[in-house]
Amino acid sequence: MESMLSLLSLGADGWGDELLIGAWVTVRLALATLPFGLVLGLAVALAKNSGQPSLVLAGNIYTTIFRGLPELLTLFLVYYGGQIVVQKLVGLFSDTYVEVNGFLAGMVALGFVFSAFSSEAFLGAFKAISRGQNEAGHALGLSTRQTFRLIILPQLIRLTLPALSNLWLVLLKETSLVSVIAYDELLRKTFIAVGVTKQPLLFFTVALLIYLVLSLISSTGLDAIDRRVRRGERRVA
């Protein structure tokens, strides 16, 4: 028991600090992916809601691809494919060797997946917000952008929050895949610790618990946001 605690302690002997750094990297990766995935998802949803057949089709193709591919495969496609593309682009000007950063590849791949799913949530919300809201905004002399920012967006947040909360929790778990391309997030750090200490059971259990704590913190925070955006709703007893 004592040896286990010393293995998990902070500092030079223990792996506690390594795991915590890994957890921090995991959180950073998820946080960096979130805005990227949200903006892209919103753009795709706007395309699918545009009523312009070509734009709708383009949006649907995007969703079909990134919702259907395994996340791990998307990650590899972005990581290795990105490597090839970037190398070709750089190769036009010089012959330096470039390496795609694991963080960036993870962020882009997970962002694609996140946006494919979130666009569906946004689209559902668009359909739920009646056309009259837009028209009323225009009748008040608001520009299209103002109508979106002041009238549609607040409702959009409220309507999509449950689905987006779910997607955030999924994203948090999916960051673990980036360990496969040797990026030092929580799971990879755990893996290294296991390699040195030969204590897989202890360390992977601790890693699971850290993920659990992260999602617990997230759900608590998301519940608070949910209560806040719903404060205007009448409660039905």
Place this chain on the structure above:
Amino acid sequence: MTVIGEAAPAKRAQTGFPAARLAGWFFMTLWIVLGAELAWKLTSDFDAEFFGKYFPKLLEGLVVTLELVALSMVLGGLLSIPVALARVSRNRLVSRLAFFYVYLFRGTPLLAQTFLVYYGAGQFRPWFEDMNLWWFFRDAFNCVILAFTLNEAAYLAEILRGSIQAVPRGQTEAAQSLGIPKAVTFWKVVMPQAMIIALRPFGNEIILMIKASAVASVVTVFDLMGATRLAFARSFNFDIYLWAALIYLSMVEVLRRVWDRIETRLTRHIGYASSK
């Protein structure tokens, strides 16, 4: 303040439409170019030797993937029934335990769970050998099945619980007032209706499992993803990933369409499908 008049709607009618159309054309052109590039890359660059060597491996991997998905769905489905029942149990301890099980497996990454089972089992090797169980844990495939089953049971239990609770109470009450025994009510009245509610989330779960099963490749199982990674490691030919992507995509799309058909067929007496 500008005069509110015809200006605003007129402006929208002029600028909004062509911009959307231009964007639509642009993105469709982009997709078509990418698609053509992909088709060209996979056919003109076609290396018969490479293809002949690795494509059969990919198909073998596909079979392993299907086995993984089928086995873990069936076993997870069986395990999910007691978990769901425990979850709605009136015994606080039992329902708490089931809740914790579900929360643990749904709140943590499948990859980490797979690592725990696969590498954790190795730590107990002498013990498993004593118990004559080592043959099971020695094979990565079995470890993956175990991890996937435990994971899937947690998700399916939640679907099952939600669907059972979504069946209106009146159904149970009506059955009781007819003097139908509790067990018969559960299996013949509540369950069939719950199954229909569970149909859609269950279909989604299969698709998620197909995608998630790629994780098995990380612990040396040669499923479709594993075969692809091996082929790439040996040949450094990126095409193999594109082939794998096409196979995964068609698998998911076919399943999605078939499932839609099944759902339409099974719910034709309620008319759910037409309103969807």
